[in-house]
Amino acid sequence: MADSVRAMIHDGRLRAGDALPSTRALAAELGIARGTVVAAFEQLDGEGYIHTRHGAAARVAATLAGVPAPHPAAELPAHHRAEAKAEGLIDLLPGVPASNAIARRDWRAAWRHAAAAPIDDAYPDPLGLAALRAEVAKQLGFSRGFAPELERVIVTAGTREALSLVVDALPPGARVAVENPGHRGSRQLLSNAGAHAVPIGLDEHGLVLDELRAAHARDALAAVLVTPSHQYPMGTVMPIARRHELLEWASGAGVLVIEDDYDSEFRHHGAPLPALAAIDPSGAVVLLGTFSKTLSPALRCGYLVVPERAPIADALRQVRTAHSSSVATPVQHAVAWLMSSGALRRHLARLRRDYTHKRAMVADALVGLPGVTIGGLAGGLHALVQWEGERDEASVVAGIRRRGVAVAPLARYVADGSGLETRGLVLGYGPVSATSLGQALPMIAAELRRS
Numbered sequence: 048m049a050d051s052v053r054a055m056i057h058d059g060r061l062r063a064g065d066a067l068p069s070t071r072a073l074a075a076e077l078g079i080a081r082g083t084v085v086a087a088f089e090q091l092d093g094e095g096y097i098h099t100r101h102g103a104a105a106r107v108a109a110t111l112a113g114v115p116a117p118h119p120a121a122e123l124p125a126h127h128r129a130e131a132k133a134e135g136l137i138d139l140l141p142g143v144p145a146s147n148a149i150a151r152r153d154w155r156a157a158w159r160h161a162a163a164a165p166i167d168d169a170y171p172d173p174l175g176l177a178a179l180r181a182e183v184a185k186q187l188g189f190s191r192g193f194a195p196e197l198e199r200v201i202v203t204a205g206t207r208e209a210l211s212l213v214v215d216a217l218p219p220g221a222r223v224a225v226e227n228p229g230h231r232g233s234r235q236l237l238s239n240a241g242a243h244a245v246p247i248g249l250d251e252h253g254l255v256l257d258e259l260r261a262a263h264a265r266d267a268l269a270a271v272l273v274t275p276s277h278q279y280p281m282g283t284v285m286p287i288a289r290r291h292e293l294l295e296w297a298s299g300a301g302v303l304v305i306e307d308d309y310d311s312e313f314r315h316h317g318a319p320l321p322a323l324a325a326i327d328p329s330g331a332v333v334l335l336g337t338f339s340k341t342l343s344p345a346l347r348c349g350y351l352v353v354p355e356r357a358p359i360a361d362a363l364r365q366v367r368t369a370h371s372s373s374v375a376t377p378v379q380h381a382v383a384w385l386m387s388s389g390a391l392r393r394h395l396a397r398l399r400r401d402y403t404h405k406r407a408m409v410a411d412a413l414v415g416l417p418g419v420t421i422g423g424l425a426g427g428l429h430a431l432v433q434w435e436g437e438r439d440e441a442s443v444v445a446g447i448r449r450r451g452v453a454v455a456p457l458a459r460y461v462a463d464g465s466g467l468e469t470r471g472l473v474l475g476y477g478p479v480s481a482t483s484l485g486q487a488l489p490m491i492a493a494e495l496r497r498s
Contacts, residue, residue: 052087056096056107066104067097083133131453137487139454141280141429141475146343148398153390161380173368175202175350176379182386183336183350191311191334192325195352201363202350204373206309207236209335209351212370213270213305214240216362221269223305224259227467228460230279233272233307246462247271253278253285256292263300270303275323276311280460280473282423282431287320298329303359305333310340312395313402314426330357338382340428340477341395348374348382402428405476405484412488419495428477431457432491433470438498440470446497447472450490 070088074081088105091097099105131138180200188194203209210233214221223237227246234244245262248255254273262268275285297304306323324334337349353360385391409430413421418435444456457471476484
């Protein structure tokens with residue numbers, strides 16, 4: 048609800064001094080709990096959008112009406128998701144898998160196995176449980192075209208910690224090229240860790256290498272962070288020729304390639320291309336993987352794979368050892384059992400069928416709408432929707448929200464200060480039921496027709 052009020056203030060539909068309905072009346076009109084409206088009003092008051100006073104109507108603050116909207120990424124995704132839930136919206140915000148899809152018997156068996164493991168009286172291996180690292184290496188051999196040796200695999204608390212370890216292994220103040228638009232959390236992490244994120248533009252095949260070379264020529268880059276198998280959020284797949292070109296340039300320039308392989312397990316059209324790490328001849332690639340998109344973000348479990356001989360490999364092992372293990376041993380035992388028993392493989396097969404079906408629903412509902420293009424449907428858990436016409440994305444996203452559906456504006460993924468203009472939205476279909484998705488898509492289509 049708060050997002051809708053902000054949008055109406057910024058586009059001038061609510062003007063300075065305008066009175067808002069009472070919380071009781073607004074709750075009755077929207078069919079939501081009064082407490083939800085009260086909480087939204089308190090938040091808007093705290094942000095300076097409105098003024099509230101006991102016994103009087105809430106009014107729009109004079110200083111904010113009609114001013115340009117702030118960058119939508121100023122708020123954390125978790126806040127948007129919680130707000131959508133509180134408002135009773137159909138949540139199509141991207142970034143979350145269908146965590147409840149795993150068979151209950153397999154999930155319980157994994158934790159029984161973890162509980163039965165001997166309790167070790169020594170500190171765990173900082174690189175991770177050997178059994179889990181061996182299963183990761185085996186899985187990469189099946190799915191990503193290379194089977195690294197055990198000592199090249201390091202267990203991490205998800206992709207964020209893996210990226211943090213890589214930054215710690217780079218020189219202080221390192222400049223790291225990032226995709227723009229791209230994952231905002233990764234840019235924030237780089238900044239928090241003392242690195243400098245350098246936005247690089249995209250085309251229909253992913254990262255624009257001429258821009259990358261130019262950025263390196265201006266001020267040397269230490270690394271480049273890419274999502275070549277399914278760019279987030281644009282959904283493009285980097286073709287094999289550009290992958291080889293990127294690796295050749297990185298090797299010659301002495302630039303580390305950080306490959307975020309976040310959802311390569313879910314390919315809906317055609318065979319997946321090999322990971323950059325699988326075709327890397329010179330040790331220029333560190334691969335980041337996660338179980339957050341296949342099992343659950345709550346596990347906080349992932350891994351990184353270091354190059355075979357590059358200096359960064361020893362540096363990363365030293366950093367990991369200095370930080371000690373960050374994933375509880377029982378969690379590692381449970382994930383290792385899910386992999387070795389075949390339970391994860393069965394789970395992924397079910398997820399692929401489910402996601403492929405939902406992907407088809409998105410395509411059936413939105414492909415072919417006049418002036419609308421849909422991207423990102425080759426794989427993953429989200430789709431990119433863009434449109435022609437005059438309507439800006441804030442008003443389209445707000446209109447979809449008023450109809451009862453939460454989606455993310457594409458601008459949320461744009462690097463601050465880059466000046467990149469966007470007109471699009473990102474919708475996720477991972478955890479939503481097919482029934483709810485079927486209800487949401489006609490609402491989205493109706494709003495897009497107005498664009």
